[in-house]
Amino acid sequence: MAEIKKVLVTGAGGFIGHHLARFLKAQGFWVRGVDIKEPEYSDKSEMDEFLLLDLRFYDNCVKATEGIDEVYALAANMGGIGFITYHNSDVLYDNVTINANTAEACKKNSVKRVFYSSSACIYPTYKQEEANLVALKESDAYPADPDNEYGWEKLFSERLYKSYDEFYKVRIARFHNIFGPEGTFDGGREKAPAAVCRKVALVEDGQDIEIWGDGEQTRSFCLVDDCVEGVFKLMNSEVTEPLNIGSDRLISINGLVDAVSKIAGKNLVEKHLLDKPQGVRGRNSDNTLCKKVLGWEPQISLEDGLKVTYDWISKQVK
Ligand code: NAD
Numbered sequence: 001m002a003e004i005k006k007v008l009v010t011g012a013g014g015f016i017g018h019h020l021a022r023f024l025k026a027q028g029f030w031v032r033g034v035d036i037k038e039p040e041y042s043d044k045s046e047m048d049e050f051l052l053l054d055l056r057f058y059d060n061c062v063k064a065t066e067g068i069d070e071v072y073a074l075a076a077n078m079g080g081i082g083f084i085t086y087h088n089s090d091v092l093y094d095n096v097t098i099n100a101n102t103a104e105a106c107k108k109n110s111v112k113r114v115f116y117s118s119s120a121c122i123y124p125t126y127k128q129e130e131a132n133l134v135a136l137k138e139s140d141a142y143p144a145d146p147d148n149e150y151g152w153e154k155l156f157s158e159r160l161y162k163s164y165d166e167f168y169k170v171r172i173a174r175f176h177n178i179f180g181p182e183g184t185f186d187g188g189r190e191k192a193p194a195a196v197c198r199k200v201a202l203v204e205d206g207q208d209i210e211i212w213g214d215g216e217q218t219r220s221f222c223l224v225d226d227c228v229e230g231v232f233k234l235m236n237s238e239v240t241e242p243l244n245i246g247s248d249r250l251i252s253i254n255g256l257v258d259a260v261s262k263i264a265g266k267n268l269v270e271k272h273l274l275d276k277p278q279g280v281r282g283r284n285s286d287n288t289l290c291k292k293v294l295g296w297e298p299q300i301s302l303e304d305g306l307k308v309t310y311d312w313i314s315k316q317v318k
Pocket of ligand 1: 013036053054055073078098179191
């Protein structure tokens with residue numbers, strides 16, 4: 001009988017990480033999760049082992065990767081646009097140390113395959129100045145000019161992990177706005193879909209809802225179930241270059257608010273806060289390469305994804 005593969009998910013106390021750990025368990029892997037905090041909205045016993053470790057330190061990365069065949073590196077100090085705009089040195093220092101030490105520890109422990117979660121934030125600002133932008137393809141990354149330090153660190157760490165490809169196989173995804181249930185929805189680290197669901201759930205029909213910026217900025221949003229499936233397909237592919245994992249359906253933030261309000265059955269008055277950060281003007285995923293090399297792209301509609309997310313968040317805030 002073939003031995004069961006042992007996988008490590010770093011950031012398994014976080015949003016995508018615990019969904020991914022659950023998915024990998026269901027695929028039959030032995031799963032170790034590592035994070036500096038326990039999962040907030042699921043039970044750590046869903047994983048075979050869960051270790052509380054600070055991965056900014058090399059010795060902890062060595063402990064985390066001991067006896068492991070494959071690593072999914074998702075740990076990061078991050079949050080929505082509010083958080084990454086105002087915590088530049090934390091974002092750079094913490095994430096560079098997490099990734100440098102994880103990459104090196106994987107080499108020490110002879111890990112065979114490593115997945116790294118990069119971001120659409122690596123794409124250059126000059127390609128994202130219009131709300132109605134041309135979707136971003138992987139080759140748009142250079143000449144580099146990410147909009148924020150979080151994006152610069154992700155781009156650096158893509159290169160960092162790739163530099164280890166003589167020691168283990170490296171797979172890299174650039175996530176585009178992943179959302180879904182069992183993720184941060186308040187406290188300052190939440191992202192737009194979760195923040196919008198929370199705000200819509202908390203206001204009465206006919207009241208004001210606050211939106212950062214003029215709401216005409218655009219994004220695409222991908223449900224976490226699609227994301228973890230894409231990650232798994234990419235990890236098990238022969239694709240060595242970074243790949244977009246995201247939806248290619250562009251929507252404005254005002255459009256997102258309308259979609260969530262409709263799900264909630266509320267008519268709300270949009271109040272725009274023009275002094276709040278809004279990030280690049282537009283961002284969308286070009287999925288041509290993803291479809292070509294994985295024979296797959298996200299399947300779940302934005303409305304279906306928002307429905308499960310709204311249902312979950314509205315229960316949390318009541
Ligand atoms: P998350 O914040 O929910 O998860 C990240 C986890 O990393 C957290 O649980 C956090 O506690 C953990 N972490 C932070 N510092 C750590 C440390 N020093 N040691 C160990 N663990 C530490 O975020 P997420 O949305 O699940 O994102 C997962 C990964 O995907 C991150 O690398 C993120 O940058 C990337 N990503 C996410 C999105 C998205 O839309 N959610 C988009 C692009 C990229």
